[in-house]
Amino acid sequence: MQYGVRAVRDRTDAELIQECLDGNSEAWEVLVHRYTRLIYSIPFKWGLQRDDAMEIFQSVWLDCFQELHSLRDIDRLQAWLVRIAVRKCYRFSATRRSRPEDVEINETDHASEDPSRELVDRLDREQLIRIGVGKLTERCQQVIKALFFEDPFPGYAAIASRLGLSSNSIGFTRDRCLERLGKLLEELGYEH
């Protein structure tokens, strides 16, 4: 086996691309799942609607698939995917009469087809958090998602109840999960 016993999902982007080109469908699935949320989030951050987001998402992956041979030597697949997604958002929004108000990406990000350095940095940091959360235990993932992503915040008593913990021990579990995520992010090279 070319990459030893390491699970397919732990392989680098370059290894996965090479495996795709060798005809391994599983490698393609892992690659797509790795960047699904990142790519699908960009049109929404741009202020586009769900239908546009679905179209852009499919279109980015079609481009990626058809460019696999040229992406073999690329240093950062993530940056390439972001650039293609932003370019498509730019073209989509250019056809709209006005931009919706509920956007996370500011005016300077909309200024050109190529993403700004700030936007790329922010998306990089968000993606590292996704990867870090994905490496946590199932229990810690639930805690972190409840803390950061659930709206409204369910409260510590509800989180404890979901996890089958007493209200007294949820604080300790939370601290441990935050500590673990912090360490994982350091290992992943998260820079602030």
Add this chain to the structure above:
Amino acid sequence: MMMSRIDHIALLSLFERARLNTELDGTAQAHLESCLICRGRLDWMQVATGLGARELSYEPPESVMEKVLQLGRNPSRLRQLRNAVVALLTFDSFKQLAPAGTRSGKASSRQLTFEAPDVEVGVLLRRSDDRTVSVSGQVLDKASGPITDPAAQVDLVVDGDHLMSSSLSPWGEFVFSAVPNGPYGLQIYLLDQMVEIPLPSIDE
């Protein structure tokens, strides 16, 4: 680097402020300035908080995911991508000398021929109006004439962005109409390979 218990408690306080998106008070700010670890951790906590509730909704519908995953489920197509070759330009009508007495000016068409292993591709760029062109062509097997691969496909590409696709007619023909004038690339998927063709602009 290990954190002290005091740093840890201060960090949790910062976390709650990040989660609740409230301003840091003087004490918290002072602690933050002296605690490098806390500054780093507060940063990722704020980014995670910024992702917020939307993060859970950044999940494409199953039907969309299925279409994307389907792309990679054909091993022969994947291997086709591995065998990518760049075709060689063998003829360009712009490089031919104009016959004596012919005025030079804006040409209305440009004819090109490319060669790759086993195949020959003829391409015609024709000006539709001032802003658009049509790109048409024919893919031929060098030995046996028109390509007979029902799965063959031609893509019009600009800087990695796939704009349009066309299948080949039984005579190996393809056409892209009303394309904005500019330099493009063609990617032709046929048999066991993918042939790349860099196209010049009609004005170049």
